[in-house]
Amino acid sequence: xxxxxxxxxxxxxxxxxxxxxxxxxxxxxxxxxxxxxxxxxxxxxxxxxxxxxxxxxxxxxxxxxxxxxxxxxxxxxxxxxxxxxxxxxxxxxxxxxxxxxxxxxxxxxxxxxxxxxxxxxxxxxxxxxxxxxx
Amino acid sequence: xxxxxxxxxxxxxxxxxxxxxxxxxxxxxxxxxxxxxxxxxxxxxxxxxxxxxxxxxxxxxxxxxxxxxxxxxxxxxxxxxxxxxxxxxxxxxxxxxxxxxxxxxxxxxxxxxxxxxxxxxxxxxxxx
Numbered sequence: 354x355x356x357x358x359x360x361x362x363x364x365x366x367x368x369x370x371x372x373x374x375x376x377x378x379x380x381x382x383x384x385x386x387x388x389x390x391x392x393x394x395x396x397x398x399x400x401x402x403x404x405x406x407x408x409x410x411x412x413x414x415x416x417x418x419x420x421x422x423x424x425x426x427x428x429x430x431x432x433x434x435x436x437x438x439x440x441x442x443x444x445x446x447x448x449x450x451x452x453x454x455x456x457x458x459x460x461x462x463x464x465x466x467x468x469x470x471x472x473x474x475x476x477x478x479x480x481x482x483x484x485x486x487x
Numbered sequence: 488x489x490x491x492x493x494x495x496x497x498x499x500x501x502x503x504x505x506x507x508x509x510x511x512x513x514x515x516x517x518x519x520x521x522x523x524x525x526x527x528x529x530x531x532x533x534x535x536x537x538x539x540x541x542x543x544x545x546x547x548x549x550x551x552x553x554x555x556x557x558x559x560x561x562x563x564x565x566x567x568x569x570x571x572x573x574x575x576x577x578x579x580x581x582x583x584x585x586x587x588x589x590x591x592x593x594x595x596x597x598x599x600x601x602x603x604x605x606x607x608x609x610x611x612x613x614x615x
Binding site: 386387388389390391393395398400403404405407484485486 | 508509543544545579581582583584586587588589590594595597598600605607
């Protein structure tokens with residue numbers, strides 16, 4: 354993937370971006386398996402490349418509605434795989450990158466200008482640290 | 488397939504159906520016998536048996552016949568159904584990290600999968 358390219362998805366109608374270089378594949382929501390007594394951040398599991406991959410839940414991304422999504426994006430960083438749910442996936446080239454607003458924290462690293470849109474960007478590496486998966 | 492209460496004597500995995508989307512796997516060597524609902528013994532075990540659906544917080548499937556799995560340890564579990572792995576298809580084991588679970592000790596340690604199954608391998612001691 355060229356630098357400056359992002360996978361943009363939506364959760365609860367709000368767009369967010371993941372660096373395309375960290376994205377391995379898009380998988381159907383239907384592939385997801387329920388894990389009873391799973392961690393609070395976990396929506397379920399799926400298999401990827403011969404290992405169990407945890408799927409992050411939508412509320413953890415700030416979408417209180419939760420519920421099924423169209424796809425999950427398999428991302429890979431620091432030797433760990435994680436799947437992130439979203440709707441309406443599309444690849445976009447950012448016009449410009451800027452700092453996050455002050456209230457943003459955790460795995461969100463900055464905002465991107467995508468045409469008329471301003472989109473929060475997720476850093477998979479920070480996400481793993483937040484979840485204690487490193 | 489079990490009659491009214493059969494003793495386990497075949498090595499392999501016993502698959503337990505708990506809800507529509509949740510299946511568990513248990514080494515058959517850990518299992519003493521499986522008691523069908525039609526058995527007169529079912530009622531005797533029922534009061535002491537751990538209801539797996541309730542333990543896992545999932546909705547039990549009313550279309551399943553219900554069985555009691557009696558373990559070698561003496562524990563008894565209520566499940567929707569139980570079936571031995573019969574065919575020779577290779578099962579793949581995938582480990583599940585304890586960080587993915589909120590229960591401690593972790594009730595499952597991995598997944599057994601083939602084209603028909605995605606079954607969680609249970610940690611027997613964690614289910615009580």
